[in-house]
Amino acid sequence: MTGSIAFLSETRSDCDLNACGLTLNIGRQRLTEEEFNALLLKAQKEGVLERQVKMLKGEVVNTSENRQALHTSLRSEDPASPHYEEVNETRERMYALAEAVRNGQWLGATGKKITDVINVGIGGSEMGPHAVYHALRDINPSIRLHFLSAVDGVLADRILGVLNPETTLTVISSKSFSTRETMLNAELVNEWYEKAGIRTQKERACHVFLVSAKESACQEMNLPEENRFPIWSWVGGRFSVWGAIGLPLVIALGPDVFKAFLRGAHEMDRHMIGAKPEENLPLTLALLSYWNSTKLSMVSHCLLPYDERLRLVVAWLQQLEMESLGKSVRPDGSIITTRTGQAVWGGFGNEAQHSFYQWLRDGSSRTSIDLVWCDEPGHTHAHHHLVLNANAQAQAEALVTRQSPSEEFFNAVTTIRIKKLTPETLGAFMALYEHKTTMLATLYGLNAFDQPAVEYGKRLCRELETKLSR
Numbered sequence: 001m002t003g004s005i006a007f008l009s010e011t012r013s014d015c016d017l018n019a020c021g022l023t024l025n026i027g028r029q030r031l032t033e034e035e036f037n038a039l040l041l042k043a044q045k046e047g048v049l050e051r052q053v054k055m056l057k058g059e060v061v062n063t064s065e066n067r068q069a070l071h072t073s074l075r076s077e078d079p080a081s082p083h084y085e086e087v088n089e090t091r092e093r094m095y096a097l098a099e100a101v102r103n104g105q106w107l108g109a110t111g112k113k114i115t116d117v118i119n120v121g122i123g124g125s126e127m128g129p130h131a132v133y134h135a136l137r138d139i140n141p142s143i144r145l146h147f148l149s150a151v152d153g154v155l156a157d158r159i160l161g162v163l164n165p166e167t168t169l170t171v172i173s174s175k176s177f178s179t180r181e182t183m184l185n186a187e188l189v190n191e192w193y194e195k196a197g198i199r200t201q202k203e204r205a206c207h208v209f210l211v212s213a214k215e216s217a218c219q220e221m222n223l224p225e226e227n228r229f230p231i232w233s234w235v236g237g238r239f240s241v242w243g244a245i246g247l248p249l250v251i252a253l254g255p256d257v258f259k260a261f262l263r264g265a266h267e268m269d270r271h272m273i274g275a276k277p278e279e280n281l282p283l284t285l286a287l288l289s290y291w292n293s294t295k296l297s298m299v300s301h302c303l304l305p306y307d308e309r310l311r312l313v314v315a316w317l318q319q320l321e322m323e324s325l326g327k328s329v330r331p332d333g334s335i336i337t338t339r340t341g342q343a344v345w346g347g348f349g350n351e352a353q354h355s356f357y358q359w360l361r362d363g364s365s366r367t368s369i370d371l372v373w374c375d376e377p378g379h380t381h382a383h384h385h386l387v388l389n390a391n392a393q394a395q396a397e398a399l400v401t402r403q404s405p406s407e408e409f410f411n412a413v414t415t416i417r418i419k420k421l422t423p424e425t426l427g428a429f430m431a432l433y434e435h436k437t438t439m440l441a442t443l444y445g446l447n448a449f450d451q452p453a454v455e456y457g458k459r460l461c462r463e464l465e466t467k468l469s470r
């Protein structure tokens with residue numbers, strides 16, 4: 001035994017779990033097999049898997065907003081899944097537009113081929129597409145994606161200052177179509193087109209598309225109805241990359257890549273429903289997080305991918321988990337007295353070794369860690385890959401061992417091996433964390449799908465903006 005709490009590998013012989021091209025090793029978690037089995041029983045008692053099934057079937061699980069949470073329908077290939085028809089129709093429209101842009105049938109207002117796409121959106125309307133684009137883009141993409149998120153003129157200038165409006169398409173993504181940052185950035189982009197002589201509705205319709213749940217969005221922007229791709233109230237922003245919020249991805253990466261991304265996620269959905277609890281990847285991650293947070297007082301969780309392609313998944317996961325689980329009141333208004341969701345942070349593992357690993361390993365806090373690497377490289381520099389993965393595997397060990405075995409225990413590590421990072425395995429990887437998050441919400445007794453604190457902040461900002469502009 002190392003420190004005061006054992007590694008799971010000391011009491012459980014097989015600590016590997018496999019599904020959808022991913023292998024989790026949970027041997028460096030700090031609990032015994034008996035304690036892990038007790039967690040499985042708790043999951044059964046709390047009906048964690050049953051609640052997931054209810055979510056997939058379209059029960060109203062977002063009770064504070066009286067909504068379904070059907071992000072799984074966006075990637076479903078099953079015509080019996082809720083809302084299949086409208087999802088499929090929207091997908092087909094996305095694929096058709098993307099094909100036309102990619103093969104040069106769809107041209108800008110002055111007859112030029114589209115080379116760049118700007119995604120104007122923030123939060124869930126940016127982080128998913130940004131993470132996926134960073135993971136799957138080519139070295140020199142024929143259509144480049146740019147992300148205009150914060151309401152910061154520097155960011156806008158850096159994007160608009162180098163692009164040609166005649167060859168740029170813009171997707172304004174906002175589920176509510178009222179997010180201040182996005183609306184202001186949309187205005188800036190519209191002015192940019194206008195200055196370039198792209199002014200009439202017909203001309204602007206060649207360049208500007210809207211992704212929104214708001215039916216009057218096109219009217220507000222003076223665009224034809226065909227330029228809106230719907231998302232729906234039954235998909236939460238942070239769970240929305242699988243639908244029309246992914247439109248810029250479909251254009252930049254191509255429909256086939258996007259379809260494969262959805263397929264991988266759908267495969268994870270099937271695993272989540274069908275696998276035995278003890279072999280269930282998302283359930284395992286959820287139970288370990290629950291244990292680490294409530295029993296071992298690990299307030300933070302660190303995601304450390306050892307792969308450039310997964311760098312931005314950290315920010316995506318941060319929003320997913322922290323907006324979903326950063327709550328301490330149950331839907332019935334009662335207060336939760338135990339710890340709830342962990343603070344999620346992290347970075348590219350190899351760089352982080354030269355930055356915050358000192359704190360992780362020798363500091364006075366305990367942290368739970370997911371350390372990720374890919375068996376196959378996404379490049380041809382074999383020696384680089386060998387050194388990178390040697391670092392990943394060495395750190396998985398270094399982060400849980402201290403010089404003196406008598407010292408207090410500290411971190412808990414899960415390693416996640418991705419055999420090969422493909423659109424499918426990326427989809428499975430992201431869906432894994434979505435299910436982990438919603439399962440944790442059941443374990444804590446929380447609603448994962450609302451964000452009252454964010455809305456409160458938005459309200460205060462609107463009031464202050466009015467005062468400051470007087």
Ligand SMILES: O=P(O)(O)OC[C@H]1O[C@H](O)[C@H](O)[C@@H](O)[C@@H]1O
Pocket residue numbers: 122123124125173174175176177178179182237238323451454455
């Ligand atoms: O898509 P929008 O309606 O513009 O919302 C963008 C973002 O707004 C807020 O920050 C919410 O907390 C996020 O969950 C959401 O993704």
